[in-house]
Amino acid sequence: MSRRVRMWMVAIAGAAVAVGMGLAFVDLPSFGGSHHPYRDAAIHGSVAHQTANAVSAVNFDQRGLDTFGEESILFASIIGVSALLRPSKEEQEAGPSQPGRVMEATRILGYAFIPLVLIVGLDVISHGVITPGGGFQGGIILASGIHLLYVAGSYETLGRLRPVRLFEHGEAIGAGAFACLGIAGAATAMGFLANLIPLGSFGQLFSAGTVELLNGAVGIEVGSGVIVLIAKFLDQAILLGPQKS
Amino acid sequence: MSYYGYFVAGAIMLTGAVGIARSRNLVHAVVCLSVSQAGTYVLLLSIGYQRHAAAPVFGSTIKPSTKVVDPVVQALCLTDIVVSATVTALLLALSLQIAKHHGTTDPDELSALRG
Structure with missing residues (x-):
């Protein structure tokens, strides 16, 4: 596989991954927000021990x-x-x-x-x-x-x-x-x-x-x-x- | 609503991946893999981040009732860093052996199977 073909494949696959990640990210809880259920559970366990x-x-x-x-x-x-x-x-x-x-x-x-x-x-x-x-x-x-x-x-x-x-x-x-x-x-x-x-x-x-x-x-x-x-x-x-x- | 941190993480990860694909030197490829992994640290820490919250280490000033950032993702990040460091060492050792046996570290010249 030549370099040129490889870079094209990377560009296509990278773009697909970037789009997928972008779609996933906008469904995540907002950055810096206060909703952290795992944190609450972990801190409860930590204090208990x-x-x-x-x-x-x-x-x-x-x-x-x-x-x-x-x-x-x-x-x-x-x-x-x-x-x-x-x-x-x-x-x-x-x-x-x-x-x-x-x-x-x-x-x-x-x-x-x-x-x-x-x-x-x-x-x-x-x-x-x-x-x-x-x-x-x-x-x-x-x-x-x-x-x-x-x-x-x-x-x-x-x-x-x-x-x-x-x-x-x-x-x-x-x-x-x-x-x-x-x-x-x-x-x-x-x-x-x-x-x-x-x-x-x-x-x-x-x-x-x-x-x-x-x-x-x-x-x-x-x-x-x-x-x-x-x-x-x-x-x-x-x-x-x-x-x- | 803000997603800034997540996109920084994604960008770092993809930058590392492109670096691996463009690499002409195995050591360079290993370093690019580390860059790519650094994206996962940023992603994990952004998920656990809360504005104006303290570090999840309690003491006289930070009571357990204080707002803190998520310790679960911080622990995951620690795991991630340790594994990344050891895997990097293993890959560098492999690169060293390849350089000794083939006399090159350019992945494009390593097409022939031997032995």
């Missing part, structure tokens, strides 16, 4: 099974990336080339920010029940914080202080902990991922029952998973020499 952050309540309590599925997608795609980016037989590790020059300002700021970013990450995970944030967001912040070692230091520093094997286990432990909490709910005959531990009181750090624990499990999994993911790409870019054809 002493969860101040309603988004966390939806993710880890009311729709926990859905988040479990999402976590599995994350897990599977990280396994997929690891499998795809294995060094093949022909590629031998060339070893990192001489580290380039890092500006002093970058180095100082980078090292200064590592503890700050790690603390912010832990804070976002642990307060996911009562303030905006949670396991997914905090996990990403933790993973980025560790990679400041690469920005401020060098690839070798990062390799020494970031044992990839440990984080591979961390990813599995996070996913396993999520599943175990779900099975614990099923074992007590309340249902998979039911909120079974004491709920605490509204707005406290340790409230909302299992939501706090699931946040932690997700934080471990996302943080470790992203570190593994970036490690695989960095290995490809830095350790493996250019391919000889």
